[in-house]
Amino acid sequence: MNVGASRPFRSPKAILFDLDGTLVDSAPDIAAAVNELLAGRGLPPLGVDQVKAMIGGGVGKLVERAFAASGSPLVGSALEEANRDMAPIYRRHLTGLTRLMPGVREALTHFHVNGTAMGVVTNKPQLATREILLHFQLTEYLGAIVGGDAVTNLKPAPDALLLALDQLEVEPYEALMVGDSVSDVGAARAAGMPVVLLRGGYTRVPVEELGADLVCDSLLDLLSAMQKLGAAA
Structure with missing residues (x-):
């Protein structure tokens, strides 16, 4: 566990989670689609x-x-056609x-029981995101679900995070972003939020x-880390 010195870490009113590589290991399905x-x-x-x-x-x-x-490699209309397919x-x-x-599941249950608002912010399309969350019975924990096609600009832009926080009625400084990639860090910084990253996700760095x-x-490590940090505050 590494704690950055850039800002104090406080118990948040809301937590926003990335999806792929953070809540779910979707790489095998994504690879099947690509292939x-x-x-x-x-x-x-x-x-x-x-x-x-x-x-x-x-x-x-x-x-x-x-x-x-x-x-x-594809460009222009050929790439557009491939995306449609x-x-x-x-x-x-x-x-x-x-x-x-x-x-x-353990982490989301813990935060839910303790009254922490939660949302998912992802570059994956909205309908696909909802289908996955419904499949794993996670929607009951979430007050906001924002997919990439629900906003103008994808992460690392802050649009999805700010929309989710608006839906949760929480200010950015009262919230925490949890993800696995540089896009999550960039989006959180642009939104004015602290950010936690998990090992084992999808990052090339x-x-x-x-x-x-x-x-x-893991998210279980996040629970103990936040408890320790809160006790030391």
Whole structure:
């Protein structure tokens, strides 16, 4: 656990969570969708670890990176067509191989019982996000669910975070962002929020180097860390 010295860490009124790599390990499903798209164009499949490194920035960026990694980069209308083809494929691969990350249900139950408002902010499309959260019966914990197509600008812009906080009626300085990537750090900083990153998510850079206020092994580690920090305040 690393605590940043940039700002004090206080018990938040609300916690916003990223989805992919934070609440769920969705990389196998995302890889299956990518490979179905590539196979339709006669291209070889990519490994799950390859696809995991491409996650972040929305489905459009994922498609662009996948074709580039396959040696057949797309631009312009060809990329737009591939994105249109990806939409129904992506929706078929949401929960078949996806699993909860360690400690998720325990952590959300804890915060819910203690009266902490919670929301999910992700670059994944809104309907796909809701389907995953419903599948894992997590919606009952959440007062806000904001997908990438619900805002003008994706993370690392602060739009999704600010919209979720508006729905939760909590100010940014009273809230905490929990994610796994540089996009989560950028969005939190732009929104004026402290940010915690979890190890084991989807980042191409070591999580300790991304500038978070706190780095934890899992959401269960976040619980104990916050309790310790609160007791020391």
